[in-house]
Amino acid sequence: MWKSIVYKEWIKIRWFLVGFTILGMLGLGYVFLKVQRGFTFNGGTGFWYNILFMGMQFFGYFKYIPLLGGLIIGIAQYFPETVNKRIKLTFHLPLNENKVLLMMHIFGIVSLLASYLLLLLAFISLSSIYFPSQMIIESVISVFPWFLAGFAAYFFVALIVLEPVWMYRFFYALVAGFFVTIYIKSPVIAAYGPAIPGLSLLTILLSVALLFSAYRFRKGEM
Amino acid sequence: MSNVIECNNLTHYYGKKMVYENLNIHVRDGSILGLLGKNGAGKTTTINILNGFLQPRSGECLIYGENSQHLTPATKARIGFLIEGHIQYAFMNIHQIEKFYSGFYANWRPAPYWELMSKLKVSPKQKISTMSCGQRSQVALGLILAQNPDLLILDDFSMGLDPGYRRLFIDYLREYAKSENKTIFTTSHIIQDMERLIDDVLIMDYNRVLAQCPISEFMTSFKRFDFELENDKVNLKKELFVKNLEMVKNKVELYTYESKDFVEKFLENNGIVHKGFKQVKMELEDAFIGLTGKY
Amino acid sequence: MEKLSRFILVIVAILVLSMTLPTLYWMAFEKPIKKPFVMYSCIDDDFFILRAGTPTTFEDKKGNKYTRDQYEQKLPMWNFQQLMVSGKMPDTIKGKAMDMHDIGRNRSFERYKPEDMNCPKSQLFPLFESQSGRASLELPNDYFRITWRMEFIDAGTNKILEEKSQLFSAALYHFGFTFPATRIEGLPTTRKSCDEGYLIVDSADKLFHVKLIKGKPFVKKVNLPEGLKFKHIICVDFKDKRYYAYLFSEKNEIFILTQDEYELIKFPVTEFKAENCELKLYGDLFNYNVTVDSEDHTDVIILDKEYKKVASYQESFPVLSERTEGKIFSYIFPAQLSMEDSNSKYIDFFWKGSGGMGWIILNLLLVALHFALLRRRKAVIKGHVIDLALVAVTGIYGFLAVNLFQNKFFK
Numbered sequence: 001m002w003k004s005i006v007y008k009e010w011i012k013i014r015w016f017l018v019g020f021t022i023l024g025m026l027g028l029g030y031v032f033l034k035v036q037r038g039f040t041f042n043g044g045t046g047f048w049y050n051i052l053f054m055g056m057q058f059f060g061y062f063k064y065i066p067l068l069g070g071l072i073i074g075i076a077q078y079f080p081e082t083v084n085k086r087i088k089l090t091f092h093l094p095l096n097e098n099k100v101l102l103m104m105h106i107f108g109i110v111s112l113l114a115s116y117l118l119l120l121l122a123f124i125s126l127s128s129i130y131f132p133s134q135m136i137i138e139s140v141i142s143v144f145p146w147f148l149a150g151f152a153a154y155f156f157v158a159l160i161v162l163e164p165v166w167m168y169r170f171f172y173a174l175v176a177g178f179f180v181t182i183y184i185k186s187p188v189i190a191a192y193g194p195a196i197p198g199l200s201l202l203t204i205l206l207s208v209a210l211l212f213s214a215y216r217f218r219k220g221e222m
Numbered sequence: 223m224s225n226v227i228e229c230n231n232l233t234h235y236y237g238k239k240m241v242y243e244n245l246n247i248h249v250r251d252g253s254i255l256g257l258l259g260k261n262g263a264g265k266t267t268t269i270n271i272l273n274g275f276l277q278p279r280s281g282e283c284l285i286y287g288e289n290s291q292h293l294t295p296a297t298k299a300r301i302g303f304l305i306e307g308h309i310q311y312a313f314m315n316i317h318q319i320e321k322f323y324s325g326f327y328a329n330w331r332p333a334p335y336w337e338l339m340s341k342l343k344v345s346p347k348q349k350i351s352t353m354s355c356g357q358r359s360q361v362a363l364g365l366i367l368a369q370n371p372d373l374l375i376l377d378d379f380s381m382g383l384d385p386g387y388r389r390l391f392i393d394y395l396r397e398y399a400k401s402e403n404k405t406i407f408t409t410s411h412i413i414q415d416m417e418r419l420i421d422d423v424l425i426m427d428y429n430r431v432l433a434q435c436p437i438s439e440f441m442t443s444f445k446r447f448d449f450e451l452e453n454d455k456v457n458l459k460k461e462l463f464v465k466n467l468e469m470v471k472n473k474v475e476l477y478t479y480e481s482k483d484f485v486e487k488f489l490e491n492n493g494i495v496h497k498g499f500k501q502v503k504m505e506l507e508d509a510f511i512g513l514t515g516k517y
Numbered sequence: 518m519e520k521l522s523r524f525i526l527v528i529v530a531i532l533v534l535s536m537t538l539p540t541l542y543w544m545a546f547e548k549p550i551k552k553p554f555v556m557y558s559c560i561d562d563d564f565f566i567l568r569a570g571t572p573t574t575f576e577d578k579k580g581n582k583y584t585r586d587q588y589e590q591k592l593p594m595w596n597f598q599q600l601m602v603s604g605k606m607p608d609t610i611k612g613k614a615m616d617m618h619d620i621g622r623n624r625s626f627e628r629y630k631p632e633d634m635n636c637p638k639s640q641l642f643p644l645f646e647s648q649s650g651r652a653s654l655e656l657p658n659d660y661f662r663i664t665w666r667m668e669f670i671d672a673g674t675n676k677i678l679e680e681k682s683q684l685f686s687a688a689l690y691h692f693g694f695t696f697p698a699t700r701i702e703g704l705p706t707t708r709k710s711c712d713e714g715y716l717i718v719d720s721a722d723k724l725f726h727v728k729l730i731k732g733k734p735f736v737k738k739v740n741l742p743e744g745l746k747f748k749h750i751i752c753v754d755f756k757d758k759r760y761y762a763y764l765f766s767e768k769n770e771i772f773i774l775t776q777d778e779y780e781l782i783k784f785p786v787t788e789f790k791a792e793n794c795e796l797k798l799y800g801d802l803f804n805y806n807v808t809v810d811s812e813d814h815t816d817v818i819i820l821d822k823e824y825k826k827v828a829s830y831q832e833s834f835p836v837l838s839e840r841t842e843g844k845i846f847s848y849i850f851p852a853q854l855s856m857e858d859s860n861s862k863y864i865d866f867f868w869k870g871s872g873g874m875g876w877i878i879l880n881l882l883l884v885a886l887h888f889a890l891l892r893r894r895k896a897v898i899k900g901h902v903i904d905l906a907l908v909a910v911t912g913i914y915g916f917l918a919v920n921l922f923q924n925k926f927f928k
Contacts, residue, residue, distance in 0.1 A: 004325030011314055044672030045643070045658045052639045052660070053705055084309045088275055093326055094299035097274075098518045132670050134640040134662055145864075159526070171921050175526075178533045182856045186864050190637035194865040195856065206529065208522040212922065215519035219925070220276030222236075 066150035074157025149183035158210035259426035302371035312351035335368035452495035530918035539853035594801035636862035663698035838872025847873025
């Protein structure tokens with residue numbers, strides 16, 4: 001059954017996942033093209049100085065890319081389920097309704113995670129050409145909440161798309177919109193350090209949010 | 223014979239609007255029940271409750287003895303479900319969707335599915351979403367046949383089918399159900415040809431059940447009498463035995479479960495002058511319209 | 518599971534509401550509070566206060582009003598440029614002849630905000646050549662870090678400079694430095710009069726001064742009293758060259774570290790808390806003016822040139838929660854959450870109480886209202902106990918949240 005679920009979810013999201021990962025890589029490529037140019041024109045010492053003491057986020061262009069990924073994968077995976085209420089087919093499969101949803105969700109999470117890990121790995125590898133570990137760690141602390149924002153966006157999309165009542169979709173979107181901003185606040189490098197454990201926990205908790213919408217759907221809210 | 227589906231005292235409202243109150247439905251094992259009703263009479267509501275997509279205000283539906291609100295996976299595997307409009311995962315092609323579903327059902331029988339698919343003129347990689355209405359319906363039906371369930375719940379299966387194909391399909395379905403002892407619960411708002419399929423009929427109108435019995439019983443006991451009244455001011459509608467009455471000027475169509483003798487006597491005893499009294503033979507569709515009214 | 522998911526969503530909604538609603542409230546109703554600007558006159562040896570507003574007023578401690586012109590003449594050190602232009606600068610003050618260069622050289626100004634301490638700190642610093650023989654400082658090509666040793670990394674190649682690293686590590690080791698460093702403070706900028714290197718605290722809380730002089734390491738271990746630990750160090754570059762830095766101890770004492778003698782001198786300031794007080798340190802020819810600004814008061818301590826206290830002034834003003842808008846706030850909101858805080862550059866979950874208990878009334882009213890709503894929906898109250906408790910505790914946030922993500926679970 002796992003195989004079948006994975007198969008269906010993969011058919012839905014594969015091109016979006018690949019497309020997003022390519023987009024993310026292109027974004028990273030642009031970021032490091034700028035770094036390369038900065039090194040060529042200002043020299044390494046000046047470039048480091050701007051990062052260390054002038055608050056420059058050389059990876060600032062990357063800010064919304066993980067968020068975009070969460071939105072894309074979430075929509076690609078859950079929108080086709082709600083067209084003509086196809087989710088009924090999913091719930092009719094010989095599996096517990098929550099279980100089948102969570103199986104789909106876990107596949108989405110793993111896919112998104114894989115894409116993010118690739119991007120993060122590429123980011124760290126490219127950074128290590130130009131910067132020492134201290135600067136890389138600080139950069140990773142800065143970009144980490146952006147990846148969490150991507151997951152939160154993915155979880156909220158699932159919640160909103162599966163919600164059967166339009167008015168509630170609107171309210172949820174409002175909550176989601178405000179909530180996601182807490183991941184992308186400060187431009188100060190490494191400022192998110194103290195918040196990362198709490199934000200990670202909240203993000204993990206949000207992963208089951210979609211069950212609420214699904215429940216409302218199954219009980220015939222309209 | 224035991225009941226596969228048993229709905230007891232089903233009551234549902236949408237907000238303050240009543241759909242029905244204390245509805246009781248029984249579907250015998252191995253029988254084919256047709257739930258007939260006009261649009262909005264509560265057919266889809268019933269289907270949704272049966273499939274656990276709607277919690278009724280009160281009452282319950284049991285399928286194989288389990289409450290339809292929380293069916294176990296094993297029981298769900300015994301139920302084939304055709305969603306109104308032949309909805310399927312249209313982002314797949316016919317190979318992908320077969321591969322997907324086959325992973326869920328131990329009794330998966332791909333042969334009837336591929337037999338149906340071979341008759342479709344679709345390319346192997348064509349997505350279901352790009353197929354015609356009729357082709358999509360066959361994909362959806364083929365999948366249910368392959369699932370090989372004990373109970374088929376078909377919500378408006380005839381929608382979008384060509385008349386010829388509809389008849390072919392009905393004949394096939396009946397043959398299949400009877401030879402393999404399948405139980406079918408189907409709804410339709412196209413009544414034509416249903417007579418060929420169903421064993422029992424359940425006719426719903428807004429807020430109530432008009433008839434629930436074997437179709438043969440319904441077709442023999444429900445009758446239509448035509449006659450012309452002398453005085454078109456006479457009001458027969460209030461009479462208890464009159465289930466429905468259609469009048470055009472002084473021409474009357476009277477629908478009742480009572481016998482010809484009873485009606486003739488009633489007219490005589492009450493001094494209602496009429497002429498041309500005759501019983502008219504009905505098809506199921508005529509009877510349905512006669513019972514539910516034209517509006 | 519679906520109950521858990523709803524509960525999580527309710528919590529998320531409460532978090533979002535407790536961030537947005539107070540923000541909107543303050544945006545709409547908060548009024549600015551004007552803190553007094555207090556200076557010490559070397560003419561009268563007394564305080565003069567500027568109160569910004571319409572109109573801006575100038576007064577002394579007793580409330581006597583002065584014109585702007587009079588005020589400026591009372592504070593010739595602060596306003597000497599203006600007084601020079603208008604020709605009203607006295608020739609001598611306290612028997613001292615007034616010399617432009619003298620005044621300028623003795624002026625110092627430093628301002629501290631809690632967020633200067635509560636912020637992510639760089640771990641890499643450029644070590645300037647202190648005696649390059651050039652007129653201006655030049656940014657080196659390498660940056661140092663002090664982990665298990667002191668390492669210099671070339672920024673162009675991202676490679677460790679082994680020789681320089683070993684040289685400095687050995688020097689630090691020789692002076693008893695315990696690796697790694699816990700604090701490195703300096704002025705990593707070329708825009709300073711000269712370079713004085715870095716003040717570095719090691720893992721044993723000892724303080725070192727490290728410079729690069731003519732390509733060679735300069736290390737000096739500073740003698741600290743037993744048990745003294747620093748939580749913040751502000752290196753300064755003043756023309757009078759009297760001290761290297763202001764140092765805040767864990768106990769919120771303010772020290773200076775004198776140049777050359779490396780003597781720690783404590784300022785007689787008691788009301789300071791580095792976590793939430795702003796500090797203004799102004800020095801001139803005659804005095805040091807230490808201003809501690811907290812949420813509800815301004816404290817001004819005047820020191821002489823020997824850092825002895827000569828006068829002090831204190832003024833209180835109502836904190837936000839005592840003002841009208843703050844009182845109303847405390848009747849509506851139990852607390853507020855923010856991801857940002859004015860005393861920190863970090864992002865964190867900053868909870869702040871509303872400063873009153875008035876919200877309890879609203880919370881109870883909302884519990885009653887929610888109860889009534891449940892009754893109208895013919896809900897079984899037993900299944901809503903957690904919701905009601907949430908409303909009781911979180912008030913308006915919980916009420917909105919539980920009604921947004923409605924508890925419609927069936928039997």
